[in-house]
Amino acid sequence: MDWIDFAIIVAKGGILVNAMLIAAAYMVLAERKIAAWIQNRIGPNRVGPWGLFQSFADVFKLYLKEDVVPAAADYRFHALAPVISIAVAITVYAVIPWSDAVEIGGRMISLTMAPDMNVALLVILAMTSVGVYGVALAGWSSNNKYSLMGGLRSSAQMISYELSMGLSIIGVVMIAGSLNLVDIIRGQSAGAWNVFYQPIAFIIFLVTALAETNRAPFDLPEAEPELVGGYHTEYSGMKFGLLYLAEYANMLASSAIMATLFLGGWDIIPFLDDATILGLEPGSLPLVLLQHGAFVGKSLLLVFVFIWIRWSLPRFRYDQLMNLGWKILLPLSLANIAVTGTVMLLLNR
Amino acid sequence: MPKIIIDGQSIVAKQGQTIIEAALDHGITIPHFCWHPALSVAGNCRMCLVQVGNQKKDSEGALQFMADGQPDVAWIPKMQIACATPVADGMVVDTAGKRTVDAQEAIMEFLLVNHPLDCPICDEAGQCKLQEYAFRHSRGKSRFDDEKVHKPKRVQLGPQIMFDGERCISCSRCIRFADEVAHQPVLTFVQRGDKVTIETFPGTTFDSPYSMNVIDICPVGALTSIDFRFRARVWEMSFTDSVCPGCARGCNIKIGVMNNEVLRVEPRTNMHVNTYWMCDYGRLTTPAAINDNRTDGPMIRRDGQLQSASWEEATAHAAAILKAARPQDVVVLGSAHASNEDNYALAQLASKVIKTANVDFIKHIDATFGDSQLRVPETAPNAIGAHAVGVAPGNGGYNLGQLAERIASGSVKVLVVLEDTLDSSSQRLAELAAGVDAMIVFSSKASVTAMQASVLFPAASFAESHGTFTNTMHRVQHFKPAVVTQENVRYMGMAMSRWDKFGAPNDRWTDGTRRNSRAAWRVIRDLAAALGTTWSWKSAEDVFADISQHVAAFQSMTYASLDANYGLVLGKGGQPDPVGTVYESHVLKPN
Amino acid sequence: MANVTTNIESERMTFWERIYLPEIARGLGLTLRQMFRPKFTRQYPEERWEPEGSYRGRPVLVQEEDGERCVACGLCSRVCPALAIEVRAAETDKEKERYPELFEINMLRCIYCGFCEEVCPEEAIVMSKDYELVFGSQDEGILGKEKLLIPVSQLQDRLEFLRQWR
Ligand code: SF4
Ligand code: SF4
């Protein structure tokens, strides 16, 4: 690896982290705007045109706020928890296949930090599991019963839903025959997207993704009516901001993964080969850029779905949450694997 | 003994009673304005109209009953006033039937024809008998739509009494009071019909020492107190049962408090002591005695100056003074102004801890103060009690009379004074006391003696603590805390107005003075502890229990039995006097 | 007990309702439609709202040419469920012998229930249209007579509204 490779990696890292933070900030704005529209309101419209700079004002405000640490809190873990949350969220971005690789100056360059990683899917699953430490630590170190309960709920919820999430992916992996995300996308680009083969798995993944990111209707860890703010009750200032951003970063990551696994990744048109239809050279820069746009577009569409669901559905009760996870989603995902396997065996693929 | 039936209830009345009295003895209150048990019967308000009859008898003299078992009554065609109709055997009275109710409603309508209904301005509102009856016994509507009669308002009948002619319902209670109780017959009705009003005879003024009682008995707000006018509404005050400290009669009173300030005092019925009245002196001086010129926070004399100190410092300082002195050089003065509890604690301190026999108290006698009614020459409330709990020279000790000479001869080193001021005994004593080495004073008032102290303990006044006074007729009477100190935000069971109860620190009505004072018995207990003797008293009630155990005269007395029996006489703790019927004129009053 | 009919919600639901997903889709459809409906947000500081006479804004005292109507009867203070009102009475030489020497409403306590207005025997305290109440400190939130007294001419709407209901 020479210094140019190194520089490219650093540049990619810089771009990704900043893009992610800005995206997260704008997702907060989008959330507020969409919530307002659903409630027949206008939403933030005072800072900048159409309220476009609202997010920056919010972040600026959070920076200026006093950072209060409860007297009885364990301040080291209290400070560590938001760092874990945001770090884990960023790490996932390293393996998301943002775009296909293009050849520039004899180098294959793609926006992905770690392209062609053969265990990318496992990395993602592992990282989401680590993410729960951030929340659990935040809840525990605050030394507040509500925070602790939020943290506990979060761990229980993650453990329960992780199983179904992992199992729902297996169908996709079986079809693709690889854990490499790029391979999975390539497998879909020519033929049908996985969502058509694996509709049940898609729904299971969508539901578990909501649960894993603590989004409504699975936002029990921060259920305001009963737990005040849940695990982040005792957070203020930018520490709170980090926990908040991590939530949105996770949401975007989940959406991107869903787009990868089920919606054909950067494939623009389902069932057909993009390059032939658009008459562009495969692997050429314009095509790759178009495909990158498609990928981002699909991810953002899913983000919209996340937000839309939040402002439409009421929160589950805790027992309902557990019932759904263990009694419905888990058997369903197991059945999905069995059916997929049987069909594949019969078709002799 | 005539047997009568009131509202279906058979009653054995006393010979010569009127219907209203017999009914009251058995818990039935017949609406009335002009009748008062302590006054002659005037029978001019007609509010007490009831239906009266006799049970029919047949020719053999057997009582007749109706088909439903009710007595068959021959009603007297005209209704009778219950306050002036004597009971007779076999009488049947109906106080709640249709005719009676109609009559009551008609009378109320008449009384209100010319009544201004300026309740929003009237001080009586909230405890007014007319309001009460308008609520209970009237239709709530008037058919009178002409101009009401206008009469003089704001007429001063005496130095303390303001009269409003329009509100007067001409019951004549005030006139009869002036004649029969105050023995100053200066009030009279003038004019007649709906122009009738009340005046003093020319050249006279109603200034009897008991004049303000007419304010209490006036069923409406026609007579108001110039001293109190408009200071608060009744419902804004809390009323706490207490005992007047003005003289040794110990009239039973209620202390009206708002924002921790005593606004007024009014008599409480106790048939053994003051019946329904109290004197103007007690009424006017008691609030000031509690509110004004008080000590606040313990003080120690340093470099000739009294300086603030903590309770611990002051107690330690006083203990050091007492430890350094020889017992025979210490003189302990109890007080006729302090409660039995405080005096007992002090007597115990003197005999058990300091071990001095030089114990006495100052007597306060003012022959000009006494009269033939309530006021007695003994102007401190608890001389009998102080003596009874042991504030008296012990074996070989010397008394107050010898004190001045002893001080002059230099044989007094330490003077302990409870709740009294030496200049009230003699000016000379006060001057001599300045020469004593050390003076430990427990005082609720910033008196001359308090200012001379080496250690000054601010004692809680009788309105800030539980305690008992023993009056001139040897009756032990319980008083309760009406205002709070800095330490006690409230006591258990304390009467508090809505304001005082629910005010938050940023509400301005909670800014009343809270003094840093403690009941003297408590300070004495702590002082004894600092000198090595521990007493287990936690409350004034504990001290009183100790008294009733160790002092024979107080045997089998408790606060509860004192309250239930309107006080108990020394030596007769086990045999209470019968309480009888306790009449309160105005029952609408809160608390 | 034999013919007790169960009437539990879940047992009355059809299969599709129980599967829940179609209902979720319907819910999402509803919110999606709402997004395109006209908004009713008011751009507050620029667009102000003038309340009707029936509006219960901050309680104020009616002022007439010769001073306040209030006679300091203390009824409003007694009825106020939030203990927001403090009245201290004093004597005057006017025909109405009594006037409020001090009249304070703690707007941090007031809950705008209007009981004070309802109980007042003199129609001396009424609810105004003033809804813009901002205080920089707790003490500022306690309004005294100087802030409470409003000339009767400015309160006509409310007084007329009240007359309808006497
Ligand atoms: S006397 Fe009684 S009824 Fe008459 S104005 Fe006063 S409070 Fe009202
Ligand atoms: S002033 Fe009062 S007590 Fe006297 S006659 Fe009139 S109503 Fe009765």
Ligand code: SF4
């Ligand atoms: S109720 Fe009316 S008259 Fe009475 S104090 Fe309140 S505002 Fe004044």
Ligand code: SF4
């Ligand atoms: S509106 Fe209600 S809460 Fe406010 S001052 Fe009047 S009575 Fe009290």
Ligand code: FES
């Ligand atoms: S009470 Fe009997 S007439 Fe007045």
